[in-house]
Amino acid sequence: xxxxxxxxxxxxxxxxxxxxxxxxxxxxxxxxxxxxxxxxxxxxxxxxxxxxxxxxxxxxxxxxxxxxxxxxxxxxxxxxxxxxxxxxxxxxxxxxxxxxxxxxxxxxxxxxxxxxxxxxxxxxxxxxxxxxxxxxxxxxxxxxxxxxxxxxxxxxxxxxxxxxxxxxxxxxxxxxxxxxxxxxxxxxxxxxxxxxxxxxxxxxxxxxxxxxxxxxxxxxxxxxxxxxxxxxxxxxxxxxxxxxxxxxxxxxxxxxxxxxxxxxxxxxxxxxxxxxxxxxxxxxxxxxxxxxxxxxxxxxxxxxxxxxxxxxxxxxxxxxxxxxxxxxxxxxxxxxxxxxxxxxxxxxxxxxxxxxxxxxxxxxxxxxxxxxxxxxxxxx
Amino acid sequence: xxxxxxxxxxxxxxxxxxxxxxxxxxxxxxxxxxxxxxxxxxxxxxxxxxxxxxxxxxxxxxxxxxxxxxxxxxxxxxxxxxxxxxxxxxxxxxxxxxxxxxxxxxxxxxxxxxxxxxxxxxxxxxxxxxxxxxxxxxxxxxxxxxxxxxxxxxxxxxxxxxxxxxxxxxxxxxxxxxxxxxxxxxxxxxxxxxxxxxxxxxxxxxxxxxxxxxxxxxxxxxxxxxxxxxxxxxxxxxxxxxxxxxxxxxxxxxxxxxxxxxxxxxxxxxxxxxxxxxxxxxxxxxxxxxxxxxxxxxxxxxxxxxxxxxxxxxxxxxxxxxxxxxxxxxxxxxxxxxxxxxxxxxxxxxxxxxxxxxxxxxxxxxxxxxxxxxxxxxxxxxxxxxxxxxxxxxxxxxxxxxxxxxxxxxxxxxxxxxxxxxxxxxxxxxxxxxx
Numbered sequence: 001x002x003x004x005x006x007x008x009x010x011x012x013x014x015x016x017x018x019x020x021x022x023x024x025x026x027x028x029x030x031x032x033x034x035x036x037x038x039x040x041x042x043x044x045x046x047x048x049x050x051x052x053x054x055x056x057x058x059x060x061x062x063x064x065x066x067x068x069x070x071x072x073x074x075x076x077x078x079x080x081x082x083x084x085x086x087x088x089x090x091x092x093x094x095x096x097x098x099x100x101x102x103x104x105x106x107x108x109x110x111x112x113x114x115x116x117x118x119x120x121x122x123x124x125x126x127x128x129x130x131x132x133x134x135x136x137x138x139x140x141x142x143x144x145x146x147x148x149x150x151x152x153x154x155x156x157x158x159x160x161x162x163x164x165x166x167x168x169x170x171x172x173x174x175x176x177x178x179x180x181x182x183x184x185x186x187x188x189x190x191x192x193x194x195x196x197x198x199x200x201x202x203x204x205x206x207x208x209x210x211x212x213x214x215x216x217x218x219x220x221x222x223x224x225x226x227x228x229x230x231x232x233x234x235x236x237x238x239x240x241x242x243x244x245x246x247x248x249x250x251x252x253x254x255x256x257x258x259x260x261x262x263x264x265x266x267x268x269x270x271x272x273x274x275x276x277x278x279x280x281x282x283x284x285x286x287x288x289x290x291x292x293x294x295x296x297x298x299x300x301x302x303x304x305x306x307x308x309x310x311x312x313x314x315x316x317x318x319x320x321x322x323x324x325x326x327x328x329x330x331x332x333x334x335x336x337x338x339x340x341x342x343x344x345x346x347x348x349x350x351x352x353x354x355x356x357x358x359x360x361x362x363x364x365x366x367x368x369x370x371x372x373x374x375x376x377x378x379x380x
Numbered sequence: 381x382x383x384x385x386x387x388x389x390x391x392x393x394x395x396x397x398x399x400x401x402x403x404x405x406x407x408x409x410x411x412x413x414x415x416x417x418x419x420x421x422x423x424x425x426x427x428x429x430x431x432x433x434x435x436x437x438x439x440x441x442x443x444x445x446x447x448x449x450x451x452x453x454x455x456x457x458x459x460x461x462x463x464x465x466x467x468x469x470x471x472x473x474x475x476x477x478x479x480x481x482x483x484x485x486x487x488x489x490x491x492x493x494x495x496x497x498x499x500x501x502x503x504x505x506x507x508x509x510x511x512x513x514x515x516x517x518x519x520x521x522x523x524x525x526x527x528x529x530x531x532x533x534x535x536x537x538x539x540x541x542x543x544x545x546x547x548x549x550x551x552x553x554x555x556x557x558x559x560x561x562x563x564x565x566x567x568x569x570x571x572x573x574x575x576x577x578x579x580x581x582x583x584x585x586x587x588x589x590x591x592x593x594x595x596x597x598x599x600x601x602x603x604x605x606x607x608x609x610x611x612x613x614x615x616x617x618x619x620x621x622x623x624x625x626x627x628x629x630x631x632x633x634x635x636x637x638x639x640x641x642x643x644x645x646x647x648x649x650x651x652x653x654x655x656x657x658x659x660x661x662x663x664x665x666x667x668x669x670x671x672x673x674x675x676x677x678x679x680x681x682x683x684x685x686x687x688x689x690x691x692x693x694x695x696x697x698x699x700x701x702x703x704x705x706x707x708x709x710x711x712x713x714x715x716x717x718x719x720x721x722x723x724x725x726x727x728x729x730x731x732x733x734x735x736x737x738x739x740x741x742x743x744x745x746x747x748x749x750x751x752x753x754x755x756x757x758x759x760x761x762x763x764x765x766x767x768x769x770x771x772x773x774x775x776x777x778x779x780x781x782x783x784x785x786x787x788x789x790x791x792x793x794x795x796x797x798x799x800x801x802x803x804x805x806x807x808x809x810x811x812x813x814x815x
Contacts, residue, residue, distance in 0.1 A: 023709050040692065048684050102449045112445055126677040154445055171631065183675035184437075185448045208449075219759050236549065238587045246431040253428055255420065257769045261695045264410045264761070265702050271406060272706035275399070335690045377475055 003307075021274040021316055024354055028320020029327060034262040036328035040340035042255060044332070046217050048249050054096070054125045054211035056083055056225050058354030059236045065090035076101075076206040077192075077235055085231040086212065093214050093224060096124035100205040101197050105167040108155050113189045114165060115196040116197025119146065125213050134157035134180025142196040145174040148187035152179045156323065163190070165200060172200045218247050270357045277309060277361025291371075309362040310355055321347045384534040385738055386745075397746060400712055400792075403710035404750025404756060407703030408788050412758025414699040415783075416774050417765055424770045425685055426619050430481055434526040434615035435677045436659055438463070441670050455488070465598070471616070472513040473660040479619040479653050482525025486612035487601045491594070494565045494575065495557040500550060501593040501632045502566060504601020504611070505534040526615045527586070529580050534560045534582030537597050544578040548585040558583070559669035566594070566606055576604055615674075616662065620655045622682035622689075630657035655682075700787070707788070708795025711743055727808040736800050743792040751788030 026336045039193050079099055087095055098121035105114045119136035123129065147157055159164060161176050174192055183186065197205050221239055229237035291301050302338040325342035332340030429434045440448070440461035451685055463485070487504040505520035511521050522539075523530060537543035557564065567575045582803050584595055585810040602608050619625075630649035632639040634656070642647060650657050655678050659671035725735055758777035766774030 023705060026705055027702070030702055034695065034698065037695075038692075045684060045687070048687065049680060073434050080617050098682075104447055104449075104454070110445060111447055113447055113449055126676070128564070128679045150445060155799065182677075185446070187672075188445045188448060213737045240587055246429075246433075249431060250428055250684075253769055254425070254684075257417070257688075257765075258695065260769065261414055261417065261692070261699065262496050264413060265695070265699045268406060268699070268706055270401070270411050272702065275403060275706070276709045331691075331694055335687050335694065 012330075017312070018279070020273075020312060023273050024313060024316030024358065025320040025323065027273045027357075028317045028350050028354050030269055030320075031353060032094040032264055032321040032324030032346050033327035033331065034265060034324075035346045036325060036340055036342055037222070037229060037331055038255075038258055038262055038348070039260060039343050040332060041327065042122045042251065044157065044245075044338070044340070045251055045254060048336075049251075054213045056214060056228065057209055057236075057238055057239050057240060058212070058228070058232060059209040059238075062341045065366065066289065076203065076208055077150045079205050079207045082210045082232065082235070084165050085228065086210075088231060089224070089227055093216050093220060095213045095215050096121045097210065097212040098125055099194060099210045101194060101201070101203065101207045102209075103167060103197060105155075105165045105200065107151075107163060107165050107190070110154065112151055112155075112165075112274075114167075114197055114200075115186075115189050117189050117191060118199075119191060119193055122146070127188070128183065129130035130181040131178040131374040132181070133176070136177050136193075139193060140195070143174055144177040144179050145192040145196075146178045147176055147188055147191070148189050149179055149181050150187045151190055153178070161361045162265055165190070165192075167200050170200055170202065172196055205320065270353075273357045274361040277358050278363075280309075280324055306359060306362060309358045313355040313358030314351055316358075317351035318347075319355065321350040324350065386742060393759045394626040399705075399748040400710045401746050401753075402741075403706045404747055404792065407706045407760035407791070408751045408754025408784050409761055411703045411787065412755050412780055413761035413765060413783050414692075414696040415780055416759065416762035416777055418689075418696045419777060419780075420766065420774050421692055422621070422685060422689055422764070423619075424774075425688060426621070426681070429681045429685065430617050430619065431526055431528050432677045432681060434482075434484070434617045435502075435620065435655060435674050436616040436618055436662065437672045437674050437683065438614035438616060438662060438666060438669050439672070440612070441668050458531045460612070461668070462607055462612060463666065464595040464612065465602075465609045465611055465668060468614070469511050469513045469519070469622050470665040471662060472511075472517075473515070473664055474655050474658070475650065475659060476618070476658050479618060480660065482521040483614055483616040483619045483632070484521065484523050484526040485598060485608070487598060487605065487611040488593075489568065489601050489605040491566045491568060491604060493557075494567070495562075496554050501589075502544075502601050502604060503590060503593050503595050504598040504605075505595060506598055508540060509539050509598075526617045530584060530586045530590070532582040534580075537581050537595070539597050541597065542576065542578050542597055542600065543581045543597070544600075545582045545584045547581055547591040547593045547595070548583055549591040550593070551583045566604065568606070574604075577601065605807070614669075618655070618658050619651045619653060620658060620678070620681070622686045623654060623656070623678075627652070627654035627656050629656065630660075634660060650696050704791045704795075707747075707791045711792055711795035711799075732804045736804070738802055739796055740793055743796050744789050747792035748785055748789040750792075751785040752781075754788065755784045758784070794796055 003270070060077045082099060086094070098118040101116040103114050103116070104111050106112070118139035119141065120139045123131075123135050131146070133146075136146065145163060147155075147163065151157070155163070157176050159176055159178060159180070163174055163176055165172050165174070172192075174196065180191070185306040198206065212228070214221050215223075225237055286306075289300055291304075292298070325346070328342065329339045332338060427536060434778075440463050446460070465485060468483065468485065471483055474480070486491050486507050489502040489504065491502045492499050508520055508522045508524050510518045510520050522765070524536075532545055534545075537545055544564070549556045558580055560582060563577050565575045565577050578594075578596060578600070584590060598611065602610060623631075625644065626649055629639055629645070630641060631654075633641050652659075655673045659673065660672050663669055722735055726732075762776065763773040766772060
């Protein structure tokens, strides 16, 4: 009987309920979209900070010597130790890693810094590098190299040209696969395969430093660096601090900004739904009059209305939450290029919020206790 | 007659009007606040991003390639070109001079420290240095502005004093020699006639090459290297706008003859604080230099700023949508509630147009009043938000006032249109009978 009454009421006044449903659904959609967005935004922005490139550097503990004339190289460490430590740690957060050996060789009798590395990782380690030509896809490719744009200009090199590197009495040749525009010190360097540089310098198995790019929050980065440091006690493991330091504060500000705007909208939406529900409740006076005259107790009548309103809130909330998830999916695509996947926890939160708001909106129903059936039925 | 009807309507049922007006005030307040913040957020965040440090690097246009590994220049002091310290004040004379927040010159000198009996690198720089600007003023800048993440334990060297700050790795290796308060002696070569004493004032940790070096005042490094008034690298921290298509074309036009900007495009490029146009302006006042964007910083900043900007506009749209919804819903209920009134008017011979007109004018009047109050409430809200998020209040934008009023009027009218159309179909007899 109770539920029949509720459904009769819902069916009976479709027109008026239309406005209310519209308000609830759009309110819920906005709320769930923004909640999804707020939860997704941090991880997306953290990713943006990480695309910067390598954020951990492993180097020998002792200071680099100041003077490097033709034949000297900075302090070295065995390649094997570092790679072993990297392999032992969980690799899920590591997006790229590469060892480096820097030497100062001569090309066309001009001293130039040559970096031996895993060239297939170069692009992943620094996403801001731009290349004219082709990336080198295999780290075993000894015959190709990349040259910085200043080196190319100074040595008059173009893609496809041969480059001859001299180091003491040894020499090596490679073909220029691409010209690198890095916007930094790399513009003055030549990048060749690690093995080629090791044999040119006669330093088999030695590297000068290793770079690791770790994804995740600043905390994840710090934890990973700490574990790496514990595994490589004899070496220096330092997170590149420039970005990590600023990141926390910046993310905090952006997050606070979005959260405060979301809260404003939340309040606004809730008020809107509240107003609509209050109006709806007042319109129900006539039904109350009828029920009362038929002998319904006031608590039972209010119960029926609250159930009606609750059903409305739940249905509208569910529909809105689904709409909102789609909305945030679209926003993610629009803003970050990748979709923000809906969070399941947003659904119950949105629905609960909507039920609470609609029930609050139905508070004026308390006044129904004062309704005198005779007056209402007379049409006043 | 029309005016009297309107006046009566406001006088007789003020409570209902208050409800609509309240919805308008709240809706428009939120709209104003979000719009103000969205308009301002680009500038504010760009300033916050300067905590990432310098985003431009100026180097001499030279014949030799810098021999730089891990941030330290290993060229001998007599090789390569230098820049003049005396020219630096000109940076504050360019078109976007107010966007130059700081700059720091660097001079790396290989040096020999007698206490440890070994070689290391001296990095000459400024911490807080007063630069004379050609217009007669002074500008205080240095590593504190361009490298804010550098942490010093103890204190920084004083500009011009014979003091130094030791890199943390170096200090760890020679804790006795490089303790704070000790004096060390450096020279350019192991056997050198000129030995410079330096008092250790602090230990620096940068997470970079400086951890293995000695930081000294620029003047000291110049003296030891024998190049007074010179430096090799300049880091500039500038407030910039994220790069867009025009910025990229402007940058390409500098090097590529095939890309040409039209005069209007050139003016727009030159007068926008893009990193490429600021770089171009720096090169004009410091001839013989190359200016590079430090892409690691500039690109992250650009990308995040663009994304957050878009995000905020979407949130602002959502806020506007929610505001519209709130206002529309209230106006719709107002019309529904006043069916009896409409019935009476129609029974007395009012046309649909007159009834509609009265309601619309009423709504617009309410919208203007509500919108105006909402604007001021919203401006206060934006002030508060700006203060709590960025530490400085967001200043109200008067340009938004007419925008908000118009928005309120349109929303209120649209909100009442649908129910009014329904009211047109009311049959007075049915309504007056009380059904």
